Amino acid sequence: MMTIADIYETSxxxxxxxxxxxxxxxxxxxxxxxxxxxxxxxxFARKLDITPKEYKEILKNxxxxxxxxxxxxxxxxxxxxxxxxxxxxxxxxxxxxxxxVVKYVIALGVPVDRAEEIVKKxxxxxxxxxxxxxxxxxxxx
Numbered sequence: 001m002m003t004i005a006d007i008y009e010t011s012x013x014x015x016x017x018x019x020x021x022x023x024x025x026x027x028x029x030x031x032x033x034x035x036x037x038x039x040x041x042x043x044f045a046r047k048l049d050i051t052p053k054e055y056k057e058i059l060k061n062x063x064x065x066x067x068x069x070x071x072x073x074x075x076x077x078x079x080x081x082x083x084x085x086x087x088x089x090x091x092x093x094x095x096x097x098x099x100x101v102v103k104y105v106i107a108l109g110v111p112v113d114r115a116e117e118i119v120k121k122x123x124x125x126x127x128x129x130x131x132x133x134x135x136x137x138x139x140x141x
């Protein structure tokens with residue numbers, strides 16, 4: 001019998017696969033995935049708890065995995081927040097990951113200039129680099 005925790009984990013893993021698939025789509029958009037992109041994808045796979053078997057399958061057949069369409073701005077932000085939580089599981093984001101996250105945010109439908117701003121602010125928040133004023137604003141919302 002499946003418990004609520006099992007259902008949550010299964011649902012969580014499906015979301016992780018959707019995130020990873022979208023990131024693979026972005027990495028492959030200009031043709032073949034190069035070695036630098038593959039190193040970043042391996043790190044994302046680890047952070048998203050993608051198994052080696054799933055990784056190979058998604059890379060091989062990423063066009064067969066559906067991308068989730070998100071219509072509301074709030075839902076987009078939830079996806080971005082969720083991805084940042086996963087990225088910061090190891091307390092770090094490097095430049096190749098950041099660049100791919102910006103592409104991911106744009107692919108969600110966020111305008112380019114706003115995407116850069118969201119990613120920059122998200123990095124500051126997740127790294128703890130926020131001012132008291134920003135902290136107060138977040139708590140008073």
